[in-house]
Amino acid sequence: MSRTQDDLLSAALRHHRAGDLDAADALYRRILQADPSRHAARHLLGVLAHQRGRPGEAESLIAEAIRVNGTVAEYHGNLGLALAALGRNAEAEASQRRALALRADYPEAHHNLGLVLVALGRHGEAIGHFADAYRLRPGFAPAIRALASALHSEGRLADAAEAYAEALRLDARNPVLLNDFGLVLRDLNRDGDAARCFEAALALNPDFAEACDNLGALRAAQGRMDEAVACHRAALARRWDSAAAWNNLGIALNALGRGGDAIAAWRQAVVLEPVQAEAWSNLGNGLRDRNRFDDAIACHRRALRVVPGQPAANNNLGHALQGRGRHRNAARWFRRALALDPAYAEALSNLGLAVQQEGCAAHAEGLYDRALALQPGLALARFDRALLRLERGDLAGGWADYDWRFAAGQVGAMRPPPPLPEWCGDDLAGKRLLVRGEQGVGDTILFASLIPEAVRRAAAVVVEVDRRMVPLFARSFPMATVRGPADDAAGCDLQAPIGSLARWFRATLADFPARAAWLIPDPALVERWRCRLAALGPGLRIGIGWRSQVMTEERRTAYTALGAWEPLFALPSLHVVNLQYGDCAAELAEAEARFGRPIHRWDDLDLKDDFDGTAALIANLDLVLSPAMSVGELAGALGVPVWRVGRHDWTQLGTGVRPWFPTQRLYQPGADEALGDVPARMARALAAMAHGDPRNFG
Known part of the structure; x- marks a missing residue:
C-alpha cells in the first residue's frame, strides 16, 4: 500500500472511530477504487455496513476480504457477527470458531461465539466462552453480563448471582443489570433483596416497565396481590403494549377473585402477542373456571399451536375437555402430557379422575397414588382420592384425605379459621x-x-x-x-x-346411629302449615324440587328438567307442592299449563332464606322427591320420607343407600336407563303405594 493509501486508511479509521460513518465510507471506497485487492479497507467497509444495519452487504464485503486474506482472526469474527444478524447461526458459529483457531486469546470472538451458542439454545457451551472472554479481558462488561444471563438460564443460580454482582461492580448504575440480578435473587428465594434490585432499577429509570412488572410478579408470589395489581398497572402505564404485564395483571386479578377482570387482561395479552402461550393457557383456565368450556378448549388449542411439546399445555386442554364431560378425550391429552413429562403429578391426578369417570376406579386410585408419591401436597389428588375411597366404602382412608378439600378449592368460599388449633380426634374432656x-x-x-x-x-x-x-x-x-x-x-x-x-x-x-331425624322444626309453624296443607283436600302431599341453584356444566348431568316429571302429574289424588328455591316461576307456569295440574306455592314463604318456614312445610308432607339439593337433605334430617333421584355418589359410602338419612330411598338410573327416565319409574312406584300407609314411602 502506498503512503497515500496508508494515510487514507488512517484517516478513514479516525472518522470511523469518531462515528463519522459517511466520511469513513467515502474513504474506504476511494481506497478500493484505486486498488480492489486492499482487503483491510474492504473488511472495514463491511464492518461499517454491519453497524449501519446492512448485514447482507457486510457479509458480502467481509467474505471477499477473507478470500483475499483468510489469516486474520478479526475478519472471521466480524463475518460471524454479520451472519448472526442474518439469522444464519450455524455459519456464524463456524466463523467464530475459525477466528479462535487463528487466535485463541481473542476475547471478542469468545464472547460472540457465546452469543451464537445462546441463540442456538446451547447455554451450557456458551458459559465457557463468556468466562474465557472475561478472563482474557478483565473488565469486559458485556462478557460478564452475558455469562451471568447464561448461568441463570442453566439454573446455576448461585454462580449467576456472583456474576451479576461482578457486572454491577463494573456498572453499578445500570438498571437493566439490576433488574436481571433481581430475577436471579427472586429465583434464589431472596425476595427482599430481589425487591430492592427492582426498586433500585426503577429509581435509576422510572420508565422501566419491565422492572415494575417484575416487582409486581414478586409481590404476587408473596401473596400481596393488591400490591401486585398496582405494580402491573404501573408497568402498563409506562408501556401499555406489554403483553407480559397484561398476563401478569390477569394472574394477580384472578388470585383476588376478580375472574372477569383477569379474563379481560389475558385477552389483551393475546391480542398484543398472539404467540404468547402462557397467556392463552391462563385465559383458557380462567374461562374453564367460569364453566365456559368450549371457549377454554379453543384457547388451549391455540396455546398448543405455539408450544405443542409443553406438558402443561397438553394437561390444560385435557382439563378443559374434562369439564365438558369428555373424559375419554381428556385422558388422551393427559397421557400426552405424561409422555412429555412422566413425573407430572397434576397430569397423573387429572388422568386418575378421567379414568374414574369412565368406571375404572382401581386404575384411578393407582394414578392418584403415583401422583402423590411425586407430590405429596397435591391437594386435588388427595381430595379426589378421598371421594373415590369413600364411594367404595373405605371410610378410614377416605376421611383422612377428605381434610384436603379446602386446599383443593372444592368447598367454595369459606371464612378463614380462627386462631385456634384444629381438633384432631384427641380427648375433648374439659375442652x-x-x-x-x-x-x-x-x-x-x-x-x-x-x-x-x-x-x-x-x-x-x-x-x-x-x-x-x-x-x-x-x-x-x-x-x-x-x-x-x-x-x-x-x-x-x-x-x-x-x-x-x-x-x-x-x-x-x-x-351411624339409628336415629331418623336430628333437626326439629318450629311447632307453631308446623301447626300453621298443617292447616294450610289440610285446606288442599284429601290426597297425598308430595313436595318436589328438580335442580340445584348452583348449576355448572359438570353438575348439569345430575339433574332433570321439571318436564321430566310429567308421569308424576298424571297421578290422581295427588297434591304437588313446590320446594324448588330460586327463580323458577316460568318453569312452574309452563309445567302447570302443560300438565293441567296446580303446583302449590305460597308467596309468603321464601324457600331460599326462610329455613324455619321451609322445615315446617316439609314436616307436613307425606313425601319429598328431590335430586341432590338442600331441600332433600333438609327433609331427610327432619325424618320425612325422601325419594332421591340421581346417580351413585360418594355419600353412599359403598352401600346401596345413604347411611346419613334413614328415611331416604335412592332412585338411580339402571345400566340402560337415562337419568330423565327415572321419574317415570318413581311415579309407577308412587302409584302402587298411593293407597297404602304413607310411612311406607321411607
Missing part, C-alpha cells in the same frame, strides 16, 4: 370446641348429624353456621351454642370444620 359450618347448605345439614357426638365428648360446643340456619339449629341442638359467623372464637380451645368431624365419629358404617 370447648368450635364447630364451623362449611360448604353448601345441604352438606352442612348432612354433617350436622355429627353435632350430638361432639356435644357428648366436649365440655361445651359452639356451632357456627349460616345465619339463615341459626334458629333451626339452635332449636335442634339446645345443648350447644349456635350462632352465625363471628370474628371471635368465643373462648373456645379448639376448632373443627363440621365435615372433619366425620373422620372421628363415622370411622365405620357401624358408627
Whole structure:
C-alpha cells in the first residue's frame, strides 16, 4: 500500500472511530477504487455496513476480504457477527470458531461465539466462552453480563448471582443489570433483596416497565396481590403494549377473585402477542373456571399451536375437555402430557379422575397414588382420592384425605379459621370446641348429624353456621351454642370444620346411629302449615324440587328438567307442592299449563332464606322427591320420607343407600336407563303405594 493509501486508511479509521460513518465510507471506497485487492479497507467497509444495519452487504464485503486474506482472526469474527444478524447461526458459529483457531486469546470472538451458542439454545457451551472472554479481558462488561444471563438460564443460580454482582461492580448504575440480578435473587428465594434490585432499577429509570412488572410478579408470589395489581398497572402505564404485564395483571386479578377482570387482561395479552402461550393457557383456565368450556378448549388449542411439546399445555386442554364431560378425550391429552413429562403429578391426578369417570376406579386410585408419591401436597389428588375411597366404602382412608378439600378449592368460599388449633380426634374432656359450618347448605345439614357426638365428648360446643340456619339449629341442638359467623372464637380451645368431624365419629358404617331425624322444626309453624296443607283436600302431599341453584356444566348431568316429571302429574289424588328455591316461576307456569295440574306455592314463604318456614312445610308432607339439593337433605334430617333421584355418589359410602338419612330411598338410573327416565319409574312406584300407609314411602 502506498503512503497515500496508508494515510487514507488512517484517516478513514479516525472518522470511523469518531462515528463519522459517511466520511469513513467515502474513504474506504476511494481506497478500493484505486486498488480492489486492499482487503483491510474492504473488511472495514463491511464492518461499517454491519453497524449501519446492512448485514447482507457486510457479509458480502467481509467474505471477499477473507478470500483475499483468510489469516486474520478479526475478519472471521466480524463475518460471524454479520451472519448472526442474518439469522444464519450455524455459519456464524463456524466463523467464530475459525477466528479462535487463528487466535485463541481473542476475547471478542469468545464472547460472540457465546452469543451464537445462546441463540442456538446451547447455554451450557456458551458459559465457557463468556468466562474465557472475561478472563482474557478483565473488565469486559458485556462478557460478564452475558455469562451471568447464561448461568441463570442453566439454573446455576448461585454462580449467576456472583456474576451479576461482578457486572454491577463494573456498572453499578445500570438498571437493566439490576433488574436481571433481581430475577436471579427472586429465583434464589431472596425476595427482599430481589425487591430492592427492582426498586433500585426503577429509581435509576422510572420508565422501566419491565422492572415494575417484575416487582409486581414478586409481590404476587408473596401473596400481596393488591400490591401486585398496582405494580402491573404501573408497568402498563409506562408501556401499555406489554403483553407480559397484561398476563401478569390477569394472574394477580384472578388470585383476588376478580375472574372477569383477569379474563379481560389475558385477552389483551393475546391480542398484543398472539404467540404468547402462557397467556392463552391462563385465559383458557380462567374461562374453564367460569364453566365456559368450549371457549377454554379453543384457547388451549391455540396455546398448543405455539408450544405443542409443553406438558402443561397438553394437561390444560385435557382439563378443559374434562369439564365438558369428555373424559375419554381428556385422558388422551393427559397421557400426552405424561409422555412429555412422566413425573407430572397434576397430569397423573387429572388422568386418575378421567379414568374414574369412565368406571375404572382401581386404575384411578393407582394414578392418584403415583401422583402423590411425586407430590405429596397435591391437594386435588388427595381430595379426589378421598371421594373415590369413600364411594367404595373405605371410610378410614377416605376421611383422612377428605381434610384436603379446602386446599383443593372444592368447598367454595369459606371464612378463614380462627386462631385456634384444629381438633384432631384427641380427648375433648374439659375442652370447648368450635364447630364451623362449611360448604353448601345441604352438606352442612348432612354433617350436622355429627353435632350430638361432639356435644357428648366436649365440655361445651359452639356451632357456627349460616345465619339463615341459626334458629333451626339452635332449636335442634339446645345443648350447644349456635350462632352465625363471628370474628371471635368465643373462648373456645379448639376448632373443627363440621365435615372433619366425620373422620372421628363415622370411622365405620357401624358408627351411624339409628336415629331418623336430628333437626326439629318450629311447632307453631308446623301447626300453621298443617292447616294450610289440610285446606288442599284429601290426597297425598308430595313436595318436589328438580335442580340445584348452583348449576355448572359438570353438575348439569345430575339433574332433570321439571318436564321430566310429567308421569308424576298424571297421578290422581295427588297434591304437588313446590320446594324448588330460586327463580323458577316460568318453569312452574309452563309445567302447570302443560300438565293441567296446580303446583302449590305460597308467596309468603321464601324457600331460599326462610329455613324455619321451609322445615315446617316439609314436616307436613307425606313425601319429598328431590335430586341432590338442600331441600332433600333438609327433609331427610327432619325424618320425612325422601325419594332421591340421581346417580351413585360418594355419600353412599359403598352401600346401596345413604347411611346419613334413614328415611331416604335412592332412585338411580339402571345400566340402560337415562337419568330423565327415572321419574317415570318413581311415579309407577308412587302409584302402587298411593293407597297404602304413607310411612311406607321411607
